[in-house]
Amino acid sequence: MISPIFGSDARMRVSTGKATQSDGRMFTVVVEGFGVGLQRRAERRITVPFPQLQRLMQTIAQQGGRIRAISAGEVPEGTATEAPSPEAPAATPTPARKAPVSHADVPVNLYKPKDPFIGTVLGNYSLLAEGAIGRVNHITFDLSEGNLHYVEGQSIGIIPDGEDANGKPHKLRLYSIASTRHGDNCEGGTVSLCVRQLQYEKDGTTINGVCSTFLCDIEPGAKVKITGPVGKEMLLPPDEDANVIMLATGTGIAPMRAYLRRMFEPAERAKNPEYQFRGKAWLIMGVPKTPNLLYEDDFQRYLAEYPENFRYTKAISREQQNPSGGRMYIQDRVTEHADEIFSLIEDPKTHVYMCGLRGMEPGIDEAMTAAAAAKNLNWSELRPQLKKADRWHVETY
Numbered sequence: 001m002i003s004p005i006f007g008s009d010a011r012m013r014v015s016t017g018k019a020t021q022s023d024g025r026m027f028t029v030v031v032e033g034f035g036v037g038l039q040r041r042a043e044r045r046i047t048v049p050f051p052q053l054q055r056l057m058q059t060i061a062q063q064g065g066r067i068r069a070i071s072a073g074e075v076p077e078g079t080a081t082e083a084p085s086p087e088a089p090a091a092t093p094t095p096a097r098k099a100p101v102s103h104a105d106v107p108v109n110l111y112k113p114k115d116p117f118i119g120t121v122l123g124n125y126s127l128l129a130e131g132a133i134g135r136v137n138h139i140t141f142d143l144s145e146g147n148l149h150y151v152e153g154q155s156i157g158i159i160p161d162g163e164d165a166n167g168k169p170h171k172l173r174l175y176s177i178a179s180t181r182h183g184d185n186c187e188g189g190t191v192s193l194c195v196r197q198l199q200y201e202k203d204g205t206t207i208n209g210v211c212s213t214f215l216c217d218i219e220p221g222a223k224v225k226i227t228g229p230v231g232k233e234m235l236l237p238p239d240e241d242a243n244v245i246m247l248a249t250g251t252g253i254a255p256m257r258a259y260l261r262r263m264f265e266p267a268e269r270a271k272n273p274e275y276q277f278r279g280k281a282w283l284i285m286g287v288p289k290t291p292n293l294l295y296e297d298d299f300q301r302y303l304a305e306y307p308e309n310f311r312y313t314k315a316i317s318r319e320q321q322n323p324s325g326g327r328m329y330i331q332d333r334v335t336e337h338a339d340e341i342f343s344l345i346e347d348p349k350t351h352v353y354m355c356g357l358r359g360m361e362p363g364i365d366e367a368m369t370a371a372a373a374a375k376n377l378n379w380s381e382l383r384p385q386l387k388k389a390d391r392w393h394v395e396t397y
């Protein structure tokens, strides 16, 4: 038996609060008691294009904000800015990028390997704490000189300097983008990656991955060949009420970090009046040791600020044990919470994202199979339906 919610008419609800190109009129809403944290105490002025106005007013009403005034104001097409208030994050000079309306609007292959964008390294730092295994760095590139832009969940290609064993230029390697479309500074014009240095043993020698070592060693100011962006598999739904379950191993956290910033980072929320996330976001994250946890301080901050919206479950494989006494992997956490996860999946607003090691997939399927069977449902029939409904997103290697 198939649950009706998985049927073809059970697609996720898509927010219609998007700007169109046809109506460039701008409106400024003066609001009190709206936003996050200290923002709620300040009076804010939010300027949006006319097609976003209704959605903004709904959002304000739903969050208990009080509208003081609405005025028509001509602001150049494409801006969605907010006047600075003493307590709100400062508005930035660059226009906010509008959320793409559909997959067709998502930028792809703006720069190809034959004519890559040349980005400049702005920063490169380790994400790991003392005692961690290996090397994982957060690397940011300046994109301001060109037209390379992207949305959350996409990847870019990096072509490392140098030549391969045959004297040919290296091929590009794809990396999931770890920043939102506004970049880590929320001003646009940058992109960030989360990169683990690949290392393996061969014939008693340690081999370092070509591109990951190139990136982990790179210095600020260096020029790097960048291609892309690519990928439409891991796009975040524009629905602010969506539930988002994220399953990540190691650097597979990259797209999830971008989603979580978009959902909960105060400066991001200020930048996106049309995306004030209020659904449930549940991150299940697998790392080998506690010092290998990535972006932990940010996630703890989101937990403290959004306890109703953010849930964070860890599988620390070399410190925790699964019920059989083996290493605790994220599929063990999925098994532990299978009924709850399955119930969430039954809600058409729920999306599941998986990024990282392919090895997690069979265990996750097993857990879902059992949870579905308990409700007389067949997971092998349901999963393709979820995929078709664009609610099951997998990027594993």
Ligand code: NAP
Pocket (backbone or CB within 6 Å): 175, 176, 196, 249, 250, 251, 252, 253, 254, 286, 287, 288, 289, 292, 315, 316, 317, 318, 327, 329, 330, 331, 355, 356, 357, 358, 359, 360, 361, 395, 396, 397
């Ligand atoms: P890592 O720090 O080594 O952590 C991976 C965690 O997963 C460890 O706790 C590891 O446990 C655990 N693990 C190992 N085998 C597993 C399995 N079969 N099922 C579930 N968990 C397992 O991770 P990493 O080096 O960053 O690797 C992440 C992987 O994601 C890489 O293969 C990378 O290429 C890929 N990745 C993919 C994307 C993408 O798809 N777009 C983006 C970024 C990264 P133990 O080591 O303790 O066994």
